[in-house]
Amino acid sequence: MADAYIYDHVRTPRGRGKKDGSLHEVTTNYLGASVLEAIRDRNGLDTQLVDDVVLGCVDPVKEAGGDIARTAVLQAEYHQDVAGIQVNRYCASGLDAVNLAAAKIEAGADDIAIGGGVESMSRIGIGAAGNAWPMDPSVAVPSYFVPQGISADLIATKYGFSRDDVDAYAVESQKRAAQSWEEGRFKNSIAPVKDINGLTLLDHDEHMRPGTDMQNLAGLNAAFEMMGQMGGFDAVAVQRYPELEDVNHVHHAGNSSGIVDGAAAVLLGSKRGGKAMGLKPRAKIRAFANIGSEPAIMLTGPVDVTEKLLKRAKMKIEDIDLFELNEAFASVVLRYMQAFDIPRDRINVNGGAIAMGHPLGATGAMILGTVLDELERRDLNTALVTLCIGGGMGTATIIERV
Numbered sequence: 001m002a003d004a005y006i007y008d009h010v011r012t013p014r015g016r017g018k019k020d021g022s023l024h025e026v027t028t029n030y031l032g033a034s035v036l037e038a039i040r041d042r043n044g045l046d047t048q049l050v051d052d053v054v055l056g057c058v059d060p061v062k063e064a065g066g067d068i069a070r071t072a073v074l075q076a077e078y079h080q081d082v083a084g085i086q087v088n089r090y091c092a093s094g095l096d097a098v099n100l101a102a103a104k105i106e107a108g109a110d111d112i113a114i115g116g117g118v119e120s121m122s123r124i125g126i127g128a129a130g131n132a133w134p135m136d137p138s139v140a141v142p143s144y145f146v147p148q149g150i151s152a153d154l155i156a157t158k159y160g161f162s163r164d165d166v167d168a169y170a171v172e173s174q175k176r177a178a179q180s181w182e183e184g185r186f187k188n189s190i191a192p193v194k195d196i197n198g199l200t201l202l203d204h205d206e207h208m209r210p211g212t213d214m215q216n217l218a219g220l221n222a223a224f225e226m227m228g229q230m231g232g233f234d235a236v237a238v239q240r241y242p243e244l245e246d247v248n249h250v251h252h253a254g255n256s257s258g259i260v261d262g263a264a265a266v267l268l269g270s271k272r273g274g275k276a277m278g279l280k281p282r283a284k285i286r287a288f289a290n291i292g293s294e295p296a297i298m299l300t301g302p303v304d305v306t307e308k309l310l311k312r313a314k315m316k317i318e319d320i321d322l323f324e325l326n327e328a329f330a331s332v333v334l335r336y337m338q339a340f341d342i343p344r345d346r347i348n349v350n351g352g353a354i355a356m357g358h359p360l361g362a363t364g365a366m367i368l369g370t371v372l373d374e375l376e377r378r379d380l381n382t383a384l385v386t387l388c389i390g391g392g393m394g395t396a397t398i399i400e401r402v
Contacts, residue, residue, distance in 0.1 A: 002270045004102035005281035006399065009266040009369035010038045010191040014205045014357040017121035017259035022202040023193060024122040026261070028057070028064040031193065032072030032118035035265040038191035039114065040076070043267065048079040049276060051110035054101045056093025056117030056361035057086050059129040068118060088361070089290070091326060092387040092395035093117050095364025098266050099397055102285040111273030116265035117362035126259070126360070133391060144240040144296035146233040148390060149224035151298035152256070152329035153249045154237050158297070159335050163250040166330035167217040170255035170354050172344075173327060177351025178210035185350055185377065189369050207258040207357040222249035223256070240296040255330040260357030264365035281402050283372055286382070287313040288397040299332045301394025302386040303339045309384070309396045317342070320398070321380035324371040326363055326387040327352035336386075349374060363387065368397065375401055 012035060015023030023031065032055060040047060055069035069084030089096045094117030101115035134145050146154070156166060180186060181204065192203035228234035234247045267279075274281055289309040293301035302325055310316065317340045325336050325347060337347060350370055353363060364387055371383040386396035 001106045002108055004105040004268050004285045005271065005274055005402065006283045006285065006372065007267045007269055007274055007279045007281055008039060008043055009264065009365070009372065010035050010042070010189055011264035011366045011369060012191055012193050012262045013202045014207055014260040014262040014359060015122070015202050016206050017261055017357065019122060021122045021261060022206055023120070023261040026120065026193060026201065028068060028118055028120040028123065029071045029075050031120055031261065031263045032068055033075035034193055035116060035191055035263045036072055036076035036078065036114065039265045039267050040078070043277070043279060045277060048081055050078065050082045050112045050114060052101065052104065053082060053084040053114045054097040055084065055086055056088065056097040056364065058088055058090055058093055058119060058360035059124050059126065060086055060088065061129045062124055064120065064124055072118070089393065089395060090390040091328060091358070091360055092364050092389045093361040094264060094366065095368060095385060095387060095395050095397055098268065098365055098368060099288040101268050102288070105268055105270050112269040112277065114265050114267055116263065116365040118263035119359040119361040120261045121259045121359060122261050144236050146237050146296055147224070147227065148298060149251055150228050150233045150237055150247065151296065152251050152331050153224055153228070153247050154241065154297050155299060155335050156250045156331040157244055157248045158241060159338060161250065161331050161334050165334060166250050166255045167214055169330040169334060170217060171212055171214060173348065173351045173354040174208065174210055174212040176349065177208050177355035180350040181205070185373065189373055205356040207260050208355050212254065217254045220252040220254050223252040225249035237296060251329050251331065255354060257328050257353035258357035260359050262359035262362045262366065264362045264369065266365050266368060283399045283401045286398040286400045291394050293392045293394055295392030298390065298392045299328060299388040300335060301388050301392060302332065302336050302396065305394030305396045306340070306384065306386060309398060313398055320382055320384045322349065322371055322374060322383040323347040324367045324383060324385045326358065326367060327354040328358065328388050330354065332388050364395065368399065372399060
């Protein structure tokens with residue numbers, strides 16, 4: 001087996017996922033092509049040497065339909081020999097795209113590949129692609145289906161996180177993201193999105209609210225309480241977890257991930273492929289894994305997959321210098337920290353999706369790049385990247401600087 005090395009990564013800024021967001025007029029294919037262009041231009045790539053492009057996309061319909069990876073390859077004017085494939089593992093799609101590209105390199109099938117993702121949530125709404133799981137009683141009933149927000153509140157209830165706990169975490173995420181931007185920690189990985197005339201549309205994450213404090217958040221109503229009570233989902237959750245008397249609803253827009261547009265690309269290759277490109281590796285993919293987890297509570301998969309991955313890699317939690325866990329909801333991160341006794345200064349140290357947003361198909365590739373930059377900034381060696389996933393799954397990757 002060959003080693004799969006990370007040679008570079010880029011991401012767009014995250015645009016607010018609404019009609020007044022700066023990236024709303026940018027098509028999904030143009031957004032995906034923009035990061036392919038950026039990673040080509042900054043590395044002087046001969047694109048004929050790129051074997052494949054793997055892009056995550058969670059709602060691949062309408063303009064994002066078909067094979068968005070191949071469409072982005074064509075729009076970016078890569079050589080026609082470059083193939084493309086779209087993958088969907090919900091929120092972990094971008095990380096799984098990187099893992100699949102790495103697996104092909106490790107197997108000797110490819111020498112150079114790009115993994116990443118794209119999602120335009122202002123143009124194509126969540127769930128636009130449809131889903132039998134919540135709609136078909138034959139699968140929804142036996143798996144105790146509840147919406148993700150209910151699952152997040154269920155985690156908070158089961159593991160003892162209060163409204164103050166999740167709000168305090170959200171405030172810290174905003175502060176860390178703001179500090180990271182102020183200190184220029186993202187400047188080397190951001191590829192500003194430009195229009196066809198070369199004018200910059202967006203060069204910063206526009207979802208952030210750095211002035212957020214506990215008082216602001218206290219004024220927000222729990223977002224999933226009515227859904228849980230009037231929609232009957234609380235009863236379903238308690239039926240699955242009868243040790244709980246009810247569900248304590250603590251999540252709202254301020255302590256949950258933001259809806260945004262964005263794209264990311266990670267350039268991977270074998271040692272031979274990098275040499276042919278004249279590139280120096282920054283890190284290697286040490287190990288990765290996927291797992292299924294209990295689907296009603298749904299969002300505890302990062303704990304399960306981390307245990308599986310560490311065992312597979314013959315490592316301990318103490319061997320990891322930094323952790324990057326997608327902030328889908330505050331309780332997801334709090335449970336992860338609780339499960340492994342991870343100190344706050346080793347996880348999501350630059351803020352996360354609560355502050356900057358979660359462009360579903362791209363986030364996994366984005367946060368892998370973020371933690372690689374931070375390893376370099378701090379002169380540390382090893383990081384673990386993971387995400388919770390709809391349907392009850394987890395994906396995780398360990399990277400190691402070289």
